Amino acid sequence: MTAAVAVQGLTRRYGAVRAVDGISFDIGAGEIFGLLGPNGAGKTTTLECVLGLSRPDAGRIAICGQDARANPRETSAKIGAVLQAAGLQDKITPREALELFRSFYPRAVAPDGLIDRFGLREKQNAAYDTLSGGQKQRLALALAFVGDPQVFVLDEPTAGLDPQMRREVQDHIRAMKDAGRAVLLATHDMDEAERLCDRLAVIAGGQTIATGTPQELIARSPSASLEDVILQLTARS
Amino acid sequence: MSAALHLTGLSLKLNFRNRMAILYGYLFPLIFLVAFWAIYRNDPVPLALHVGQFLTVTVLGGACFGLPTTIVGERERGVWRRYVLAPVPHFIFVVSILAARYVLLVTAALLQLALGLAFGMPLPLHPFDLWLGFSLVAFAFMAMGMVIAMLVDNVPAVQALGQCIFLPMLMIGGVAVRLESLPAWAQHIAAFFPGRYAVEVLQAAATGTGLSHAGFDFLALGLIGLAGSIAAAGMFRWDKSFAPNKAWLAVALGMWLVVGVLAEMQGRITVQSAQDTQDVGTSRNYLAVKPGPASTPESSWRDVSDADYDKIAFDRLPPDTGIISPVSRADEVPDPVILPELDRIRDALPGWAPGNVADPVQRARNLLMIAAVPDILQMEQVERFVPRLVFARLQAVIPPRNLPKILYWIAMHPDDGDDTAIHQLQAFGLPDVTGPAKPARGRIMLYAFKLLGRLTGHIPPL
Numbered sequence A: 001m002t003a004a005v006a007v008q009g010l011t012r013r014y015g016a017v018r019a020v021d022g023i024s025f026d027i028g029a030g031e032i033f034g035l036l037g038p039n040g041a042g043k044t045t046t047l048e049c050v051l052g053l054s055r056p057d058a059g060r061i062a063i064c065g066q067d068a069r070a071n072p073r074e075t076s077a078k079i080g081a082v083l084q085a086a087g088l089q090d091k092i093t094p095r096e097a098l099e100l101f102r103s104f105y106p107r108a109v110a111p112d113g114l115i116d117r118f119g120l121r122e123k124q125n126a127a128y129d130t131l132s133g134g135q136k137q138r139l140a141l142a143l144a145f146v147g148d149p150q151v152f153v154l155d156e157p158t159a160g161l162d163p164q165m166r167r168e169v170q171d172h173i174r175a176m177k178d179a180g181r182a183v184l185l186a187t188h189d190m191d192e193a194e195r196l197c198d199r200l201a202v203i204a205g206g207q208t209i210a211t212g213t214p215q216e217l218i219a220r221s222p223s224a225s226l227e228d229v230i231l232q233l234t235a236r237s
Numbered sequence B: 001m002s003a004a005l006h007l008t009g010l011s012l013k014l015n016f017r018n019r020m021a022i023l024y025g026y027l028f029p030l031i032f033l034v035a036f037w038a039i040y041r042n043d044p045v046p047l048a049l050h051v052g053q054f055l056t057v058t059v060l061g062g063a064c065f066g067l068p069t070t071i072v073g074e075r076e077r078g079v080w081r082r083y084v085l086a087p088v089p090h091f092i093f094v095v096s097i098l099a100a101r102y103v104l105l106v107t108a109a110l111l112q113l114a115l116g117l118a119f120g121m122p123l124p125l126h127p128f129d130l131w132l133g134f135s136l137v138a139f140a141f142m143a144m145g146m147v148i149a150m151l152v153d154n155v156p157a158v159q160a161l162g163q164c165i166f167l168p169m170l171m172i173g174g175v176a177v178r179l180e181s182l183p184a185w186a187q188h189i190a191a192f193f194p195g196r197y198a199v200e201v202l203q204a205a206a207t208g209t210g211l212s213h214a215g216f217d218f219l220a221l222g223l224i225g226l227a228g229s230i231a232a233a234g235m236f237r238w239d240k241s242f243a244p245n246k247a248w249l250a251v252a253l254g255m256w257l258v259v260g261v262l263a264e265m266q267g268r269i270t271v272q273s274a275q276d277t278q279d280v281g282t283s284r285n286y287l288a289v290k291p292g293p294a295s296t297p298e299s300s301w302r303d304v305s306d307a308d309y310d311k312i313a314f315d316r317l318p319p320d321t322g323i324i325s326p327v328s329r330a331d332e333v334p335d336p337v338i339l340p341e342l343d344r345i346r347d348a349l350p351g352w353a354p355g356n357v358a359d360p361v362q363r364a365r366n367l368l369m370i371a372a373v374p375d376i377l378q379m380e381q382v383e384r385f386v387p388r389l390v391f392a393r394l395q396a397v398i399p400p401r402n403l404p405k406i407l408y409w410i411a412m413h414p415d416d417g418d419d420t421a422i423h424q425l426q427a428f429g430l431p432d433v434t435g436p437a438k439p440a441r442g443r444i445m446l447y448a449f450k451l452l453g454r455l456t457g458h459i460p461p462l
Helices: A043-051 A072-076 A094-102 A111-117 A133-145 A163-178 A190-196 A214-219 A226-236 B002-016 B019-039 B048-077 B079-084 B090-118 B127-151 B155-172 B184-190 B194-206 B215-235 B246-265 B306-310 B336-348 B360-376 B386-397 B403-412 B438-456
Strands: A005-014 A017-027 A032-036 A058-063 A079-082 A151-155 A182-187 A199-204 A207-212
Touching: A005 A043, A017 A043, A017 A058, A017 A182, A017 A199, A017 A207, A032 A043, A032 A163, A032 A190, A043 A058, A043 A079, A043 A151, A043 A182, A079 A133, A094 A111, A094 A133, A094 B002, A111 A133, A133 A163, A151 A163, A163 A182, A163 A190, A182 A190, A190 A214, A190 A226, A199 A214, A199 A226, A207 A214, A207 A226, A214 A226, B002 B019, B002 B090, B019 B048, B019 B090, B048 B079, B048 B090, B048 B127, B048 B155, B048 B194, B079 B090, B090 B127, B127 B155, B127 B194, B127 B215, B127 B246, B155 B184, B155 B194, B194 B215, B194 B246, B215 B246, B306 B403, B306 B438, B336 B386, B360 B386, B360 B403, B360 B438, B386 B403, B386 B438, B403 B438
Parallel strands: A032 A182, A032 A199, A079 A151, A151 A182
Antiparallel strands: A005 A017, A005 A058, A199 A207
16 A cells, blocks of 8 residues: 655755754654654754755655656645745734635635634634734644645644643644544644654654654663664664 | 746735735835936926836836745745645746736836826826837836846845835936936946937837837847846755856846947937937828818918918927927926026027028027927926927017018928027027927927917917
8 A cells, every 4th residue: 555655765955964864754644653762863853854845865755656756736736745844924814824824725725714723713814913823823734724734744833832832733643543544743742742642753963763653663672662762763863 | 837927916815915015016116206206307298208207117126025925935934945836837926926016016006107197197198009018017127036046045135126126226227316317437437328218119119109110229128138147047946955057147248338338429328418309290290170282372471461370280299298399387486496597598699590581481480499399309497498498589589570471481381491509509508409300390380389379369368
């Protein structure tokens, strides 16, 4: 069966620095794959390469069997993304943003359904800069859904959110998996990674230093938590 | 297509929600218009001779500040980075932003023109040419705005770089200060700025002979716009973390240089004054009754009779308050600034040799030339007072019985006689007129009609 996301030998250099150095992984439909690692490990660069925001120096990326470099438009239509920066204008309203992004995609979801699903009905006509942090993140998730994607790429989607909102966002991520979508999740939150991800890749210095399910990684040091394991792995690398 | 329309529409909506954008995009141009009106309030026709200037200021402001501020601001916020993820050709985003900016510029210009009309400005003579010229100016300056947007990383830098282009263009680039008011060295510098060509194109469409006589200016703006577009495309970046290849800047600035050198080579640098060479038609245009085939024309001015005056449609003459052949009102007081200039003309009239030649027709024709030339040169405040001095001199040097006949004769035969007096006006402090004398002959005809009308009672007296 074709992987929803297939990354092989991904390399990205910035001058003499190898931000990503030969990373490979596959993500199947209905799977949440987490990228873990310290700041500067190469997580965001990996996501940017998958999204087409950064051009790899070597390696291959395929989305639903299609080469991302050869078919950028076709593959980007299959991806929904939540980036660290919202990328919206101050005065745009949630409804306008959804209507706008809907016009970008060939197989788009009606904004009304997303407005209800993400609890934005009351704020649908409010300016973006008047929304709370949680509402902004709900909108970011709604925008990721607007193109009815097969793959979700999420860059620290719960960073800076209160516990209640974090839980809500995590529920939405689980819903992506339940709908048979592949999810590539970069996170610092070990608890989130343990509870959400089916498999994890630990990255440090642009390289994969460990992969496996959360349970497999924890099993490397039975008395420790996932966080301890990751810290040990990254410190060793 | 749907994406482009959505984005264009949304860009416009967001612009109207931004107070600063409204201030810069609409209020600022209107303030400039009012300032022009206040400065040139003594013009016989309010604002008409400054259409090119105030419209250029609007486009320049939108291009140097509005467009790059929007693009850089959105790029800083990651909006463009977000757009790039969408399965839409990237040029759609650029085209949509430019289309929205074009709409903003056009609406700002229409507002300016509407306010200008409310101030008494006449309608532009060539509206289609004005739209075409405005679009070309917008193209050239928006390309420049895109170059600015690609060069700088943040909004404050847009303001800094924008001012570096905006202010020199206004002051010595022929935009806010007219070229003819600039010293020669500044006129040379202005040839290397696009603002000069923008003003020329727009003014030609508003009060001149249209774009057909602004070929070089049109070409200059086209080349500058094309080079700016190429440079902006070469430096394009949707994320500020990418460094632009600044070598492309040489393409944009190089074209400014090429256009300036071309202007130098073609001798287009020094402008003494903008000439209004609009065709005023022939004497037949001002006849109420067209002469039939059986009618016999007079063979001499002496044969002109009172009945001939009645055949003239004096109401078809351009109004005294217009741009063409203006005449000041009797109670109108000249600005003290121009009094020395008028005194010089009045003092020089008696001793001016062409005004004392033996042939009374040629004498009158020569004297009328003194009124015609300031009109052609659009010597704003002076031009409408000079005819009064000339009329007084004509009445002093030609017997009252003959003057109407001679004026009629000159008006009906504008192409007769000698026109070399056009090059003998230094005594009055008037600049030399380059190019053919035909436009001056046309104005002589109009002023002959106007004085004749006053002498015969067809037009209220001076």
